[in-house]
Amino acid sequence: MSRADARLAEELARQAAAGRSRRRRTVEAREPGGVRVTVEGRECLSFCSNDYLGLADHPRIVAAFCAAARRWGVGSGASHLVSGHDAEHHALEEELAQFVARPRALLFSTGYMANLAVAAVLVGRGDRVLEDRLNHASLLDAGLGSGARFARFTHCDVAALRARLSKTGATARTLVMTDGVFSMDGDVAPLREVAAACRGTAAQLLVDDAHGFGVLGANGAGAVEEAGLDVDDVPILMCTLGKAAGTFGAFVAGSPTLIESLLQRARTYIYTTALPPAVAAATRESLRVMRDEPWRRSLVLEHAARFRAGLTDLGLASLPSRTPIQPVLVGADDAAVNVSNALFEQGFWVPAIRPPTVPAGTARLRVTFSASHTSTQVEQLLAALRALRTSGVLRQAASA
Numbered sequence: 001m002s003r004a005d006a007r008l009a010e011e012l013a014r015q016a017a018a019g020r021s022r023r024r025r026t027v028e029a030r031e032p033g034g035v036r037v038t039v040e041g042r043e044c045l046s047f048c049s050n051d052y053l054g055l056a057d058h059p060r061i062v063a064a065f066c067a068a069a070r071r072w073g074v075g076s077g078a079s080h081l082v083s084g085h086d087a088e089h090h091a092l093e094e095e096l097a098q099f100v101a102r103p104r105a106l107l108f109s110t111g112y113m114a115n116l117a118v119a120a121v122l123v124g125r126g127d128r129v130l131e132d133r134l135n136h137a138s139l140l141d142a143g144l145g146s147g148a149r150f151a152r153f154t155h156c157d158v159a160a161l162r163a164r165l166s167k168t169g170a171t172a173r174t175l176v177m178t179d180g181v182f183s184m185d186g187d188v189a190p191l192r193e194v195a196a197a198c199r200g201t202a203a204q205l206l207v208d209d210a211h212g213f214g215v216l217g218a219n220g221a222g223a224v225e226e227a228g229l230d231v232d233d234v235p236i237l238m239c240t241l242g243k244a245a246g247t248f249g250a251f252v253a254g255s256p257t258l259i260e261s262l263l264q265r266a267r268t269y270i271y272t273t274a275l276p277p278a279v280a281a282a283t284r285e286s287l288r289v290m291r292d293e294p295w296r297r298s299l300v301l302e303h304a305a306r307f308r309a310g311l312t313d314l315g316l317a318s319l320p321s322r323t324p325i326q327p328v329l330v331g332a333d334d335a336a337v338n339v340s341n342a343l344f345e346q347g348f349w350v351p352a353i354r355p356p357t358v359p360a361g362t363a364r365l366r367v368t369f370s371a372s373h374t375s376t377q378v379e380q381l382l383a384a385l386r387a388l389r390t391s392g393v394l395r396q397a398a399s400a
């Protein structure tokens with residue numbers, strides 16, 4: 001073993017000893033809707049996808065994808081600013097802007113890259129970034145990587161945010177970033193209050209609505225639509241397309257000047273290959289399906305509410321989430337992994353989420369629902385949790 005590999009092996013061993021090793025499970029087959037899957041030879045019900053509306057294999061979206069691949073090919077061949085910006089990308093950007101009621105939108109290959117882009121273009125050394133403690137890793141990385149002074153405020157604590165904003169005087173070079181729906185907790189940020197706190201100052205607000213887009217709001221435009229906030233309230237809106245939209249990619253929506261600045265200056269936009277145009281075409285169809293089939297939004301939210309009420313009936317604590325993300329706090333890392341493994345043995349695939357993804361001592365099951373689940377499947381999961389609770393495998397730490 002080379003000396004470099006020996007060092008890496010030592011670090012891996014340390015991670016394993018701490019019970020923090022991560023492991024991928026290979027999905028060998030997926031039935032339509034993506035709920036019944038075969039994983040490592042075992043048939044099970046999946047409760048871990050972010051495909052909240054069950055659109056990832058929707059026949060209309062798959063057909064749009066295939067037709068576009070035949071017409072445009074697979075690869076875009078270049079970055080957007082060279083020759084990779086096709087008519088499908090362009091039309092999608094216009095439709096996305098309209099969907100979220102913003103003047104303009106810019107398509108990115110991933111949400112991670114979109115968040116890096118915003119922070120890099122808006123702030124730098126000498127500026128300030130303020131973030132909710134429980135923000136997604138991509139927002140934290142974006143803030144840290146921007147070179148600006150970085151501070152976190154207590155989760156959803158608008159008073160703490162206001163105090164931070166007033167402490168050193170917020171300028172237009174202060175960037176406030178928050179998840180719309182928190183990815184590991186499922187709760188919705190107090191967006192009206194956060195927006196009001198920022199509007200009282202010159203600070204810019206970015207809302208990352210990766211988990212609200214497609215799910216919340218009268219038209220499925222997300223947590224920001226639900227809160228009734230326009231582009232003046234939330235000048236920078238980032239949404240991803242690989243979750244409820246069922247495809248891949250992300251976009252930032254805002255003023256024409258903001259979007260033009262990202263296009264001109266963001267390195268994670270400029271120096272990367274454009275998404276395959278067929279993915280853009282599929283996403284265009286996905287927006288139409290979201291409009292035509294609003295029952296998907298209602299159904300997934302009904303499943304979440306049913307599950308939450310079921311947890312209470314079992315005497316288990318739930319988190320204050322009304323979204324498809326319904327965590328069951330366990331506490332200790334190994335306890336959460338044990339419950340996840342026991343569920344898997346019974347044919348339920350529910351991941352254990354451990355630090356550093358969540359704060360130490362708050363390891364949990366992250367249950368997610370989809371419009372493809374049936375109410376019977378929700379009941380089956382509750383019954384499995386009931387059995388694990390009775391047998392003592394599932395216990396919640398007092399602090400959790």
Ligand SMILES: *Cc1c(COP(=O)(O)O)cnc(C)c1O
Nearest residue numbers: 110111112136138183210240250
């Ligand atoms: C998934 C996610 C992202 C990253 O989006 P990708 O397109 O998967 O890179 C960003 N922010 C939040 C809150 C997310 O949940």
